[in-house]
Amino acid sequence: MTTEVDFYELLECDRTADAATIKSAYRKLAIKYHPDKNAGCQNSEAKFKAISEAYDCLKDPQKRAAYDRYGHAAFRQGAGSGGGQDFSGFSDIFESVFGEFMGGARGGGRQQRRGADLRYDMEIGLDEAFSGKATQITIDVSAPCDTCDGSGARAGTVAKPCATCAGHGKVRAQQGFFVVERTCPSCHGAGQVIADPCPSCRGEGRVDKTKTLSVNVPPGVDEGTRIRLTGEGEAGARGAPPGDLYIFLHVRRHPIFEREGTTLFARAPISFTTAALGGSIDIPGLDGEVHSIRIAPGTQGGRELRQRGGGMPVLQGRGRGDMVIRIEVETPTRLSARQRELLQEFRETETGDECPETSGFFAKMKSALGG
Structure with a gap:
């Protein structure tokens, strides 16, 4: 009686090992026991064939699943249930019954x-x-x-043509009232050995x-x-x-632009004088061009200015999306004495009409509080 060594033991890896670990273990052992490296050594040749057989099984997810459940019996004709089932062909049986509906191979030829x-x-x-x-x-x-x-x-x-399936790559098995065609267990569907x-x-x-x-x-x-x-x-x-x-x-991630589809977004801080008096800012685009964005007088923080055609190209299409610049008004933090003096003069001349949203907000607050 031939002793069957566990495939995982042959490859010196755990049963929970992933595909990459199994492949790495096989390559290491294959180099060690390759016939070209151990000429004339029958033990090395036998070991090489054994680990190759183990890897051939464990690298295939379906074969590995069958082996994990049934062991070597999964690949012996007539093993497992006493009813003549070959568990190595359970996925092939499914494919032969439902394959035509799922885009699988049709017909009984070699696959x-x-x-x-x-x-x-x-x-x-x-x-x-x-x-x-x-x-x-x-x-x-x-x-x-x-x-x-x-x-x-x-x-x-x-x-040579496979003797089990006569070169067809498939064999037929009786299962109750049905005759099911499945992949040949000897040549694995190749039709040749x-x-x-x-x-x-x-x-x-x-x-x-x-x-x-x-x-x-x-x-x-x-x-x-x-x-x-x-x-x-x-x-x-x-x-x-x-x-x-x-x-x-x-x-x-880009340091300037964020992308949503074909639209490019960027934030641009501007001085409060530019926001108040108007002006323009230059934004270098991904196309290598400098896009001049006009700032209208009285522009508020949070406003989005759109540059048509300044965005990303349409994939496998024509045209480009837009570039959207979100304006952020920056309050100055470092003022010279003269600048501070000018701002003080401006504040003294304020009437409230310069910033209607601000004055309107406080008016509503006073009304709501009864004052």
Whole structure:
């Protein structure tokens, strides 16, 4: 009787380990026991195959869930319930029954499992979000094996049709009154088995590589904008189509502007003399131009002045939003003797009509208090 070693023990990690920890543990052990590094050592070769089998199971969320619940029995035909169920195919049974309604594979032919999609988070400045940018990113990703051209078979050999499913990738099982078609447990839907796997990729048809990709960020992107690079995700096993790479953009906080959609907001403190007499202020925009904002005489603090077309570009569209300047009137704190003298003269000439809102407020207060 063959002793089955726990997959987590093989990879020397806890059952609660996350996917990154499991991958790191596997890479460390794979380097240690790789046949090329231990030529002629049967124990190392056996250990390498065992940890590869363990990682193949635990890196797949569905396989891992089945293993956590049923252990090795989840991958043995007829195990678990006495009724001929193979728990490794429970998700495939669901897919075969409901897949047509959920966009899954149709028909009974051999299916290729597409590579996983990947996510990359990129931080950019608001000025880069305004004008767009062309940049490059470097990612670690699985790519087709150059040694076997992604086939998974050693050079000079070819994969053979699976004897269990006769190359169809699926088998049928009787379940009560129903005949359910599910993924073949021997070839996992590939329809082929590799007797002599490629030593570089261990029969997977893909290896880990570092890739540098060019990314074009269009003008007008916002926080959370997603850019899709088709086919730049994980390579599919044994020549299956690759997944996609999704780049999620995060825009850094700007020292001057705040953004709401295509509108840019900025606060501008002005002197009380400019607010009283009028004038203009210059605001440098993200477009590189200086926008002159006119201040009308008697402008109050909190007023918003709108500059049409001074905001962010419309993403994948035409035109630009507006720039809105919130006015804040600053009271002077450092006065010369002459300035203080002039202000004193101004106060002595006040009649109350200069600031109608102020005088009106105190008039209402006196009325409300009966005075």
